[in-house]
Amino acid sequence: MKIHIIGGSGSGKSTVAKQLSEKYSIPHYDLDAIFWDKNAEQYKIKAPVFIRDNKLKEIVGQPSWIIEGVYFTWLDPSFALADKIFVLHTPLSVQEERIWSRYYQRKTGLLSSTKKETINSVNELIDWNKKYIENYLPNFINNTKYKDKIIQLENNFAIFEYIS
Template sequence: MKSRRIHLMGASGSGVTTLGRALADRLALPHHDSDDYFWLPTAPPYQTTRPAADRLRLMREMFLPRLDWVLSGTATGWGDELVAYFDLVVFVVTPRELRLKRLRAREAAHFGADAVAQGGWRHEETETFIAWAAHYEAGDRDGRSLATHEAWVAGLPCPTVRVDGARPLAELVDQLCTDVAGLHS
């Protein structure tokens, strides 16, 4: 039996998690997100990172050995061990302005519009996060960058596909279902 282990990655706000969930739903596969392993549960969330060894241990316990799954989120810089499991890597590339618009909407939905607005308890953290995410293409800040992702994808031993995260979700899911089917034909 052939496995379907699919990893979706890209910049913050590119639509990786949304696409990963939709693809997992269509293929009836379990979905996992790297943020669930990367961050320790805190209130408010996204304050403390989990040590890389613990992230990988949890992933090995939760899903890596299974035949089929979808993993969304970036693991570059800490998840090289995961590469051997991937049957397909999907690199979601989305225009900067659309990414930032999505991030603002996500922050408002997650924390509340008042919390992220000027004077809100989450405003400064939101603005810092948006500013960090805005530098992805330039790669002039620590963390994820387009250049880092491009280099990582270029070195992968498995098939890769690049998709435009600005395309409608249903179209992207249809395309990826075709790509996944082609892996085993």
Template structure:
């Protein structure tokens, strides 16, 4: 495994898992949020972001964390593994609330400078609707674009622990 794509709802544990995978497998870590957002939560032009994702996906090795369905066609064909972090939405909501409270004074390492953690109604709607709207899009895209791509679906912390137990342990 040299290119691992990690997707899932907000609060699903994507960034945490991606960091651990990159550490254990000694792979470069790419948080797509850091490449997408500009200071003040400004979105880039779609063509610019697609060009950047094309270049990122062309790298020989990576763990890439982020949804961005509009770029799945660029990333899925290059991936060796797709991991769908898919806990129940109440767990995702609780994690987002805890993360927001814990990080109120410290910026998240997976967000770019000038983009402090936000919690608004639009974000909460996205989180809540992820299982119904976004998850099927991801799975359909994977089946269509990269039908032979292995998919690992992690619903519980125990699923994640079992999956990580199959990977090499990094040197101390």
């Protein structure tokens, strides 16, 4: 089984991907882990493209996987091999609430993280996420050559209804 999950920040991608991974014993990959440079001194520093692309090739070369993230412009290898591409349309207000909650949990130590977020970076993420939901994601859905694989959902747990 090869599953790709797309949605805005706070849409529930990671949560449902982890649950699917546990239920079906399939490795789960968060694209943030290969897109961003975790060793950078500052927040929001991208990993070198050749490193990112090589990591993606390693992942999609496996017999099964669950990949999740907000990205789509560099993911043709994943989309081409995916059995299904789930797009989550969680309400923006829910996403924003989850983004702030996650920030608070990381800053207070309730949630382990190596991210170097600030209040300004969270506000920037919320602004970017709104554009993503209103413009970037619809553009991807309307123009992708993988329309036949896309399943759009308003509830991340509805994915379980499509997987057997």
